[in-house]
Amino acid sequence: MRIKSLTVNNFRQFVNESTIHFASTEGKSITVIHGENGSGKTTLLNAFKWGFYGYADFDTGEKNLLNEHAISRAASGAQIEMSVEVVFVHNACEYTARRQQLFKKVEGMRVEPVGGSVLELSWIGPNGSYEKATNAENYMNQILPETMHTYFFFNGERIEKLATQSAANQIRDAIKTLMGLEAVDRATEHLDKYVTKTFKKELKEQSAGELDDIIEEENKIQDAITSLNGEIKQTKENLTSYRDDITAIDDRLTSIKEAATLQEERRNIDSRLSEIGQALAENSGEVLQIIGEQGFLAFLQEPGDRVAKILDEKRRKGELPYRVKQQFIEDLLKRKRCLCERDLIPGEQPHSAVEAFKKSTGGQQLEEAFIETFGELKQLRRVRSAFFQKLRSLSGRKTSLRNEREFLSGRLDSISSELSSSAVEDINKLEARRAQLEEWIEECLREEGRLNEKLRDNLERQTEVSKERKQLSAKSKHAHTAKQKLELAEELARVSRAFYEALSRQTREKLSTRVDKTFRRILRKDYWAEIDEDYTLQVFKELPGHGPQLVVEKSTGESQITSLSFIGSIVSLAKDREEPTAQYFQGGVFPIVMDSPHGSLDDTHKELVAKYIPELADQIILMASTSQWKGPVERECLPRVGKHVSLIHHAPTVKQESHYTRGGAEYEFTEIEEDYNG
């Protein structure tokens, strides 16, 4: 999507029709909309939202969208038109999205809407053909999903939520829809649910008896799996929603003076409990690993002692060598003199005695094996002792963590009781609601576990039944073709599923790498970002002696940078079509439209955001007041600006006239000027 123009008609400050044409030339793709507070920057951002999806997001709500002057000059009973038109290019087609709302003037400044707003979406194809969508609202949603729109058309001060766990579903959907993976996902679902079912029915019609029953059962199992997957999805959505509600309640409690301290303590405890959970999981992992690798040592004490005893006895009996090297005896015989200074002359008794002793030392190999075995037995005792010591240490750590968890859980309970019995009614109600939500979360988690277990059982049964059906259908000659079709559909579904999973994984990993790269370039701290397997955008830091640690509490600025990195990266990845599998990708070019994007950032971060984010997107529309634009943002963006647009605010009287604020007008309105006055 590359936006060519925006036309607003009687929309808020804009009386009659006003049009802005946007820059999108390579290297000069930034359009800056300059305007002071109240001149209509946020109105223009909302015009995109209202135009595409039929609602706006003003602090004052959605009332008063219609321009006041348009109302005042209309006669009673007359109809007034308000509209927004966006012309954009997407996938080689030029689209025109036009939403219109009619109003009827009642009397004075009172108007009533005539029906709802209507969106018309038409486009001119690459070959010049004209087409019009019959399902304009949904069609628009597929080009740019409503849930994702806020991340491409955003108020810089409100985007930090993307960097929270509850945004995982949105991130997953963004990857799926914007990267065009949906077609592969739907293909898998259709092959699984409908196509194989159709061929099974065909096979059933060609067969009889046992095969009928087995196909019937297989269909029932498939239906149960589909239904269970739906229930699991719903449960997960409920969980996300409950957790979001709890976050909102926590924020509210933090803002109430009487509850702030307790809430802060609860937040810290929650964070610590999450660390403890992770540490306990790691502890269990270590115990399992050490038992897997060295568990056998626990059973080796007695056999080891027994072997040592047997060896010792055999040595004493002369069946095994003493700890005397055979070489030493041979040297005595060669020198012909014993240790006791007697001569060792062959044929005489002392020589024969030493010769016999040489035999009792055994062969060279036996001697070495004996010495080695004795050494190993000693080593075994040391390793065994170290093994038990490590186990005791892990067990001690586990007990300590569990005790801390017990203590903190008790404290959480006390905090909840204290808040529930607060004299402030608001706190009381919020805490009661929070407790209810916690209970629902527990129920959801139990339900999820139960459903997953059922799903596992059904999947196992499905494998068995499918095997039986394949054996039975192989017997039927008449069903041969139907069988071939079914097998083809099943194989295609399997490959499609594997392909979708591989594509999703690859896209997530590539996006994660790109987010991290952008994040590291912008943030001064030595943090890094990644999108984990649950599609949560996480930020980590290295804690000396403890390795990577999750950064739970991010500042607003850090959260905004994390979110901006994600947005920039998804926009940049969507336009990549270099992969060999790119033919399956929809992808495409998406703009970034930002209102006050550098709100909570300091000068250095403003400069880095202004420098790197525009590198990722093919088109940037930046709305800024003079103070937001001047300085680092202007310095970094100016070489890439293709167009400046100024919003001139006219009013009957103004406190101080400037280029952007002018007095003497008959009524209040904003005029669009294609220039910049500096």
Place this chain on the structure above:
Amino acid sequence: MTPQEVLDSTSPQIRKLLAEVIKIEQEYQHYKNLSSVKTKEREVCDRIVKLLSHDVES
């Protein structure tokens, strides 16, 4: 496995059919919730059934 490895590990027939199935799905991508428009979803599935039947019978 990478997406390319998944494709490489299967037969040319499956690769060709998968590309055609996805192409059909892409034609209906502008439907946000295809499963709620039963006639359209049936249309997609029937086209896939026809594609596979033709491949086996020809």
